[in-house]
Amino acid sequence: MKSYYVKRFFSMLVTLWVIITITFFLMHFTPGSPFNDERTTNEAIQKNLEEQYHLDKPLIVQYGMYLKQIATFDFGISIKKSSQTVNEMIGRGFPVSFELGMVALIVAVISGITLGVVASLKHNGVIDYLAMTIAVIGISIPNFVLATMLIQQFAVHWKILPTATWSSWRHMILPTIALATSPTAIIARLTRTSMLEVLTQDYIKTAKAKGLSSFKIIVKHALRNALLPVVTLLGALAASILTGTFVIEKIFAIPGMGKYFVDSINNRDYPVIMGTTIFYSTILIFMLFLVDLAYGILDPRIKLQKKEG
């Protein structure tokens, strides 16, 4: 068992290295350079700038230097905003993004599981169709459209919630709804499918035969097993919320990491693109790893299979 997680840890590192490499080379093959903007700079200045950021050296050398640099967790200095290091940007933006993401994740998990369970208990009934319709609508509307419509209705039309920014809890409501809707729908659908499968199992019949209350059957026997696939999904869900934050932060003018990321792409700000991509990837890969760990702990059958295999 331990050797499995050690292996898993190393494959995590390999994935990270692949990401760093891909991002690095893709970045440098991108047409356009960070110093190519409207303001024409003197050729000598251009040369000096390139020298300062080591852009004049061969790509392989730059790559080696970059690897050495990030081994010490130093992501360099932004090219566009030269007064800031990428670490500072992440340090400032990440707590905000993290807060937004976590709140949305919690909201999504609670409401998604509730919807899914209710739907599965009334399989093919009116409530099932209703819950799944809500769920599918949640998946169907692009989050940037949903966010805009929410602002239009709640902030502009009814004027009951603030339009943008991130300061009090009232500011958090609209972005959270916009961000949590699609993960809620994903969780609800998966919970439903998985509950339907579990409910046909023999141990549920046994529990019924023993005369347990249906509440106990659902919560203790069915849901506990049905949630395993949902746990595996948490990794993908984190990814969906993460990319969701790019859009939501841009629309609601929230000073999180997503805004830096999107801006850096448009500005070709290499160090920032690299830094944020690697940071995001690390979080995601780490989440997948945690999910794997959790899965092994939650489902004893997995352990057994791994040992045999």
Place this chain on the structure above:
Amino acid sequence: MGLRQETFYEKKEKIALDEWFVPIEKKQGEAEAVVRPSLSYWQEAWRNLWKNKLAMIALFFLTLLIIMSIIGPIISPHSISEQKLINQNQPPSSEYWFGTDSLGRDVFARTWYGARISLFVGVTAAVIDFLIGVAYGGLSGYKGGKVDHIMMRIVEVLYGLPYLLIVILMSVVMGPGLASIIIALSITGWVGMARIVRGQVLQIKNYEFILASKTFGAKSYRIIRKNLLPNTMGPIIVQMTLTVPSAIFAEAFLSFLGLGIQAPLTSWGVMADEGLSAILTGHWWRLFFPTLFISLTMFAFNVLGDGLQDALDPKLRGGK
């Protein structure tokens, strides 16, 4: 109690009763005959899907959408890039059925043209995922052992790549456009399909009918093509149905970041992005129509995928 007493009482007349139970005359052959016509896997799946009204409506809608994406731009009196600045932001009317946008272009024609591009992106991404994923996953699962181990390590690394980050990076590098979106979506997209196919193949390859096939001397290629793949088709089809909308969505997301389809082409994502500002000025139709069709298409594909999952999964079939 009363019932038991009665039977006990009747025991005395058992001899007489026995005469009542004369075995009926055996009719050879008839007993073995199957009364109901036997249904193949696909027939039964289709019958189950047919019963699912919502899924059939979705299927109908998608058929209609495909037809409209072909003939829509043709039947519209205006072309997609015809700009009449005098007719800016016209509400829907008999002249412009879905109104016009800020450049005086016909939203009706653009909506159906956008359908063409969006569906093309979605379907192409799904087909590429299918081709690579099935070949890779099938081989990995069938070969097993070391080959499987190495192939799956590669998949594991690719699976860890954050999908949309790579898509964004690829779009930035290759420049925005139709081809780069499809390539970007396919680079990481096939991994999910490969995992599903491999899992299925691993499970099925130990079944007796595969062994029987092998005993008859079937080659690997034949076993994969004739025995393994048809039996993994269910989950594969469901996965494909769900890939199409997620690709359409990813395209919309890229459009929002300004990395989507470029003019004069258009897609629903581009139209929705352009329409965002219109909602505040009251030109609702510019956002409404593209969003409506993105949502309906997503809805239809998801419902159809759910329906197919229920219909194709033997464990859920024949349920309530």
